[in-house]
Amino acid sequence: MTQDITVLDAPKELLRDGSNRRKVFIKTYGCQMNVYDSGRMSDALDRDGYDQTEDLGEADLVLINTCHIREKAAEKVYSQLGRLRDMKKAREAEGREFMIGVAGCVAQAEGEEILRRAPAVDVVIGPQTYHRLPEALKRAKSGERVIDTEYAIEDKFEHLPATGKATIRARGVTSFLTVQEGCDKFCTFCVVPYTRGAEVSRPLAQIVDEAQKLVDGGVREITLLGQNVNAWHGVDGAGREMTLGDLLYRLAEIPGLARLRYTTSHPRDMDDRLIAAHRDLRALMPYLHLPVQSGSDRILKAMNRRHTADDYVRLIGKIRDARPDIAISGDFIVGFPGETDADFEDTMKIVETVRYAQAYSFKYSTRPGTPGADLKDQVPEDVKAERLERLQALLIRQQHEFAEECVGREVDVLLEKPGRYDGQLIGRSPWLQSVIVDAKALQIGDIVKVRITGTGPNSLIAEVAQN
Numbered sequence: 001m002t003q004d005i006t007v008l009d010a011p012k013e014l015l016r017d018g019s020n021r022r023k024v025f026i027k028t029y030g031c032q033m034n035v036y037d038s039g040r041m042s043d044a045l046d047r048d049g050y051d052q053t054e055d056l057g058e059a060d061l062v063l064i065n066t067c068h069i070r071e072k073a074a075e076k077v078y079s080q081l082g083r084l085r086d087m088k089k090a091r092e093a094e095g096r097e098f099m100i101g102v103a104g105c106v107a108q109a110e111g112e113e114i115l116r117r118a119p120a121v122d123v124v125i126g127p128q129t130y131h132r133l134p135e136a137l138k139r140a141k142s143g144e145r146v147i148d149t150e151y152a153i154e155d156k157f158e159h160l161p162a163t164g165k166a167t168i169r170a171r172g173v174t175s176f177l178t179v180q181e182g183c184d185k186f187c188t189f190c191v192v193p194y195t196r197g198a199e200v201s202r203p204l205a206q207i208v209d210e211a212q213k214l215v216d217g218g219v220r221e222i223t224l225l226g227q228n229v230n231a232w233h234g235v236d237g238a239g240r241e242m243t244l245g246d247l248l249y250r251l252a253e254i255p256g257l258a259r260l261r262y263t264t265s266h267p268r269d270m271d272d273r274l275i276a277a278h279r280d281l282r283a284l285m286p287y288l289h290l291p292v293q294s295g296s297d298r299i300l301k302a303m304n305r306r307h308t309a310d311d312y313v314r315l316i317g318k319i320r321d322a323r324p325d326i327a328i329s330g331d332f333i334v335g336f337p338g339e340t341d342a343d344f345e346d347t348m349k350i351v352e353t354v355r356y357a358q359a360y361s362f363k364y365s366t367r368p369g370t371p372g373a374d375l376k377d378q379v380p381e382d383v384k385a386e387r388l389e390r391l392q393a394l395l396i397r398q399q400h401e402f403a404e405e406c407v408g409r410e411v412d413v414l415l416e417k418p419g420r421y422d423g424q425l426i427g428r429s430p431w432l433q434s435v436i437v438d439a440k441a442l443q444i445g446d447i448v449k450v451r452i453t454g455t456g457p458n459s460l461i462a463e464v465a466q467n
């Protein structure tokens with residue numbers, strides 16, 4: 001099925017620089033889904049007469065794509081809006097247009113509250129309605145303050161991808177591609193089921209079409225995105241049920257698509273087909289982000305994760321049997337309500353057992369409206385801070401050990417961007433490490449075999465391998 005997307009007329013009046021194009025500055029907070037969404041908003045605005053700018057000073061429109069996952073992330077939005085209000089005043093005094101839009105999960109969760117707390121905001125738009133952004137801006141220009149946070153997810157997926165007249169712009173040699181949104185898992189600490197809504201998978205044909213367009217535009221690596229990406233499901237042309245593993249086998253057939261990744265997964269949805277894909281597909285990179293959150297069964301239960309620490313460890317074993325060189329990454333929360341010293345030690349233990357190549361760890365942050373917010377025994381801030389420090393020290397040590405193990409090895413690197421010095425390019429290893437390569441005569445987009453010669457604080461150093 002192809003969908004035609006309504007292309008709104010670009011603004012006809014000329015701006016002060018003589019063109020009829022305006023400029024949008026997009027600031028993205030939070031996860032990769034937001035990065036992907038900002039790209040799609042930029043595509044929608046491009047068709048509406050806006051070019052993207054990196055310079056706030058020349059923007060006619062500022063969009064903040066927000067994150068609501070932890071309290072700090074949400075509060076940042078309001079301090080940013082305070083600064084933008086002052087800019088808007090100054091611009092308006094010069095008779096220049098300056099519009100402010102708030103998008104993303106804070107927009108979804110707080111809606112009206114944003115207009116109340118930040119009167120300079122013109123448009124509040126939720127993650128499911130980005131395709132209606134041009135229309136919302138039009139309404140805002142005629143003086144209305146617009147809130148559009150309806151759940152219309154099928155709509156968004158029908159409108160934003162590059163089918164019919166719309167175009168998807170490849171912005172480099174790697175790209176995100178959202179295949180699934182929302183979550184039905186309801187972990188008791190998490191706002192996602194409320195801000196992004198119920199789980200929805202994009203249809204196979206739409207995904208294959210978008211992947212093909214990205215590859216046509218020069219993309220060599222695609223990371224499939226979803227809040228719960230391995231819950232993706234669909235049907236093939238013959239009406240057979242498919243899961244994420246099947247989707248990966250299908251995408252691996254696209255000529256020129258050299259690398260595939262996916263994130264973020266839930267342990268409960270790591271099915272045998274997906275594990276087989278890790279065994280069979282050369283294009284599927286040996287890297288898996290599989291959050292466990294805690295190593296304590298008591299806390300896992302209170303978090304409603306619906307698996308034990310042992311289930312997780314055995315699952316990792318099965319995945320490593322299928323793909324021995326796979327690197328595991330994870331997310332952890334310390335200080336969930338009721339977490340004792342013994343529970344925290346269980347988290348340290350599971351980290352020792354699994355050995356992570358990379359990880360993210362956070363202090364529990366109470367999110368209003370989630371079941372965790374009503375739990376007794378909230379852990380004091382100083383205890384959370386102390387636990388986080390210990391956990392992060394261990395995770396960083398493991399990350400460094402993993403990097404050290406790479407020294408002397410030959411690995412394939414996809415070159416993504418210029419390095420700081422002449423003749424250097426920066427790429428990614430199969431395990432998602434940043435690799436600085438002395439790469440004269442090579443080009444961005446090349447996949448090159450290099451020998452890792454050393455490690456830097458956040459990257460590996462390499463030279464092209466001699467055959």
Ligand code: 5AD
Binds near residue numbers: 191333365
């Ligand atoms: N407090 C702290 N961390 C959280 N995360 C999600 N919700 C919270 C919260 N309320 C973390 C989880 C998740 C990651 C994206 O953010 O570890 O996997």
Ligand code: SF4
Binds near residue numbers: 185190227228
């Ligand atoms: Fe949030 Fe992930 Fe749990 Fe869903 S599975 S509720 S997105 S932490």
